[in-house]
Amino acid sequence: MDWNHYRFRSLWSLPAPPAAVYAVLEQPEDYPRWWPQIRSVTRLDDSTGVLTIRSFLPYDMTFTAHRTRHDPDSGVLEVTMTGDIEGWARWTVTAEGRGTLARYDQEVRVHKPLLRRLALPCRPLFRANHRLMMRSGRRGLLRRLEAV
Numbered sequence: 001m002d003w004n005h006y007r008f009r010s011l012w013s014l015p016a017p018p019a020a021v022y023a024v025l026e027q028p029e030d031y032p033r034w035w036p037q038i039r040s041v042t043r044l045d046d047s048t049g050v051l052t053i054r055s056f057l058p059y060d061m062t063f064t065a066h067r068t069r070h071d072p073d074s075g076v077l078e079v080t081m082t083g084d085i086e087g088w089a090r091w092t093v094t095a096e097g098r099g100t101l102a103r104y105d106q107e108v109r110v111h112k113p114l115l116r117r118l119a120l121p122c123r124p125l126f127r128a129n130h131r132l133m134m135r136s137g138r139r140g141l142l143r144r145l146e147a148v
Helices: 018-025 028-034 113-117 119-147
Strands: 005-014 038-045 048-053 061-071 076-083 085-096 099-110
Touching: 005 119, 018 085, 018 099, 018 119, 028 038, 028 048, 028 119, 061 085, 099 119, 113 119
Parallel strands: none
Antiparallel strands: 005 099, 038 048, 048 061, 061 076, 076 085, 085 099
């Protein structure tokens, strides 16, 4: 097993129309306003930006995200990532009852040296850290959607 390889999936049921959810998710430069663990987003061009994230555990991760898919009709946003983590992430936004299901999938390899060294003993903590970040993101997105 590669202890530095991670796959994540989060499912967020949201009481808002898919178009409204997609409109918020397609603006990554605004994420720090509603998602506290996304500390900064610096746009490099129309499809690339540098993000710094930090959840409960005391380490930052910085990576460059490059948009590879932006498809409002199918509700898909996808990026590739390089830096402290390398891989891809995808939002898929679909109608669910009277609201929306926002599905987040991510597959990455960790390159940050400290996290690589701690991969075996700390893997459960790293996964829990990610879950906490995603829970907080969902709460922030709910507040953002109420404000819009």
